[in-house]
Amino acid sequence: MFKNYAESCRTKEHAFHFGAVQIRSETALGSSIPDLFIALLVFGHVTSNPVLKKNDRLLISEQSFSRKLQEPCSAYDFLGGQIAFVDMLRLEQEFVSTLEDKARDMFTSIGDCANLTSIPDPLYYIPGVEQLKNLTFSRALQVLDELIVNYTAHVYFSKSQEENISCYRSYQAQEVVVNLEQVRCYLLHVDQIRGQIIDANSSARKILNTNMIDLAVCSLRFSRDCYIFKDVTTLAEILNGYLDSQISLNEDGTTPT
Numbered sequence: 001m002f003k004n005y006a007e008s009c010r011t012k013e014h015a016f017h018f019g020a021v022q023i024r025s026e027t028a029l030g031s032s033i034p035d036l037f038i039a040l041l042v043f044g045h046v047t048s049n050p051v052l053k054k055n056d057r058l059l060i061s062e063q064s065f066s067r068k069l070q071e072p073c074s075a076y077d078f079l080g081g082q083i084a085f086v087d088m089l090r091l092e093q094e095f096v097s098t099l100e101d102k103a104r105d106m107f108t109s110i111g112d113c114a115n116l117t118s119i120p121d122p123l124y125y126i127p128g129v130e131q132l133k134n135l136t137f138s139r140a141l142q143v144l145d146e147l148i149v150n151y152t153a154h155v156y157f158s159k160s161q162e163e164n165i166s167c168y169r170s171y172q173a174q175e176v177v178v179n180l181e182q183v184r185c186y187l188l189h190v191d192q193i194r195g196q197i198i199d200a201n202s203s204a205r206k207i208l209n210t211n212m213i214d215l216a217v218c219s220l221r222f223s224r225d226c227y228i229f230k231d232v233t234t235l236a237e238i239l240n241g242y243l244d245s246q247i248s249l250n251e252d253g254t255t256p257t
Contacts, residue, residue: 056216058157061208065156069149069204073185085193086250092186093243099179100236106176106229112219113226122231124150129241138196140242141187146203147235148187152180153207154228158221167218176232183239 060066068074083091107113124147132140159173191198215221 056214057211058214060153060157060210060212063157063160065153065160066208068156068181069153069208070201072149072181072200073188083193085190086247088186088190088193089243089247089250092183092190093240093247095179095182095186096236096239096243099176099183100233100240102172102176102179103229103232103236106172107226107233109172110222110226110229112222113230116223116226119230120227122234123154123227124231126231126235126238129238129245132238132242133245137194137246138191138198141191142198142203144239144242145184145187145198145200146206148180148184149200149203150207151228151232151235152177152184153210154212155180155232157212158225158228161214161221164214165216167221176229180232183236 060069126147127143132143135143155173155177159177162173188198188200215224
């Protein structure tokens with residue numbers, strides 16, 4: 001059933017929706033990719049009753065967590081010039097590894113994730129390690145920062161839904177949110193050590209103007225959150241690989257331009 005439903009949603013006559021939200025993704029790479037839509041697979045049977053109400057569409061900039069998307073480092077202190085650039089990369093890699101583990105744990109802890117017959121393409125285009133290496137260091141960090149803030153917003157939103165109506169017996173999205181914030185904040189600081197500044201407000205601007213749907217049905221949340229945490233795991237894996245490459249290049253103490 002799931003396979004047939006997913007295949008039908010991939011045809012031109014069907015639009016993919018992520019929480020019933022249509023998203024056009026333009027990455028910081030500067031290239032616009034086709035509209036990406038995520039099909040929400042409904043476990044069990046499909047009813048004719050409407051799932052969502054008209055007032056369920058919520059603007060991210062109006063949510064209580066939106067300030068944290070704009071001020072990612074408000075809760076963290078830094079060592080400033082006391083830490084070498086390559087050591088900062090290694091510290092960032094520790095945070096990324098923790099994020100990867102926590103996101104994978106979340107994916108496996110949502111029981112219905114194992115029942116998905118296929119996982120669609122990521123909600124946002126995630127470039128590979130080699131693609132990132134072909135960019136300047138600052139450009140690569142800008143791309144990664146935009147991806148991190150986008151997924152942070154989705155996890156925050158998912159977490160806020162669980163606080164209102166819980167679908168999971170052991171839901172630990174808060175840990176993933178904290179890890180995402182740490183990774184983003186220390187990524188910004190990596191660039192500051194080089195005398196550069198990532199435009200964090202620019203990274204957050206697009207997601208702040210995005211509407212998301214407050215899903216009331218747990219089966220829809222299961223599907224949506226499986227996709228989110230799978231994507232976050234993939235993003236962490238890519239970031240880990242990119243940091244590996246930069247540590248190897250800069251072990252002699254040089255700083256990339």
